[in-house]
Amino acid sequence: MTILVTGGAGYVGSHMAYALVDRGEKVVVLDDLSTGHGELVPSAAKLVKGDIADRKLVSRLIADEGINAIAHFAGSIVVSDSVADPLTYYDNNTVKSRALIETAVAAKVEAFLFSSTAAVYGEPGADLLDEEQNLQPVSPYGWSKLMTEVMLRDSAAAYGLKYAALRYFNVAGADPAGRTGETREHATHLIEIAAQAATGRRNRMEVFGTDYPTPDGTCLRDYIHVTDLIDAHVKALMHLLNGGENFVANCGYGHGFSVLQVVDAIKRVSGVDFRVDMSDRRPGDPPALVADSARVREILGWEPKYDDLDTIVKHALAWEDQLVKGRVKL
Known part of the structure; x- marks a missing residue:
């Protein structure tokens, strides 16, 4: 079996490429390398530099490599950037995804796995x-991902496309x-930012908003270890390829930590008391996002192995330490 992993030179996509290679699957990574790094792609995978909207390129890859399924991770992910530059986000995340879906349908790809987001919920006001x-x-980023979910739903109904969309909560660790x-280069995920502060890659960090309706006034998020997230992806792909039904599901642990709790964990695990500045809220940040993960557990039999904040932090710090000491060449 051969899997095309779009965005496979990025954070989550490269973890997927490794997980598939570890299973003995043939992997082709398609990435334009605008934010990804070829050095993160497993040596056993084939890396192709290109655009997911290049229908001729993708069609040729599907035919020449005998691709059975697509795991789609490529796209732009920074909420605040999407507010400032919405048209770029609609292009990268929606228009280009449409082109990729069209190519997959035309080539009769067996399964399509989509990297979605909890940002589709906006500010729901629910505990789970x-x-x-x-x-x-509440952001163009969230809308751009939701539009792709809708395109997949409608393509499944019209053309019989097999698909799953997994809505990530806050991915972390390494x-x-x-x-x-x-x-x-410009980290946007809280745990990575705090880990950079702890390892000296930045001299301080900011907490955006201390007046949210949460226990300590900072945003509450469901942090999921990237390895557990990828385990759900692999299971979802196998579910589809083995004839399972299409589905959309949350990927999270079902409990959250505040920004200040995460900062405290990084300081505790690293032993470094770095500078933290309090700043105003950012546009597009809801107070709390915590997953009800019952559906993904039921459909896939998914059971997380790294549901522990200190473990997530430990792995993030270990990766940052490799970058600081130059053990990872990018």
Whole structure:
């Protein structure tokens, strides 16, 4: 079996590429390398530099490599950037995904796995978010992902496309074996930012908003270890390829931590008391996002192995330490 992993030189996509290679699957990574790094792609995978909207390229890859399924991770992910530049986000995340879906349908690809987001829920005001929650994103990023979910739903109804969309909550940590992790030059994920502050890659960090309606006034999020997230992806792909029904499901642990709790965990695990500045809220940040993960557990039999904040932090710090010491060449 051969899997095309779009965005496979990025944070989550590279973890998927490793997980599939570890299973003995043939992997082709398609990435334009605008934010990804070829060095994060497993040596056993084939890396192709290109655009997911290039129908001729993708069609040729599907035919020449005998691709059975697509795991789609490519796209732009920074909420605040999407507010400032919405048209770029609609292009990268929606228009290009439409082109990729069209190519997959034309080539009769057996399964399509989509990297979606909890941002589709907007500001729901519920303690636990299930998949039937009203979908009302508050950012162009959330809308761009929701539009792709809708295209997949409608393509399944019209053309018989097999698909699953997994709505991530806050992905964090790094490969426990130290093979890949988050490498964005301008980090946007809280745990990575705090880990950079702890390892000296930045001299301070900011907490955006201390007046939210949460116990300590900072945003509450469901942090899921990237390895557990990828385990759900692999299971979802096998579910589809083995004839399972299409589905949309949350990926999270079902409990949250505040920004200040995460900062405290990084300081505790690292032993470093770095500078933290309090700032105003950012646009598009809801107070709390915590997953009801019953559906993904039921459909896939998914059971997380790294549901522990200190473990997530430990793996993130270990990866940052590799970057600081130059053990990882990017």
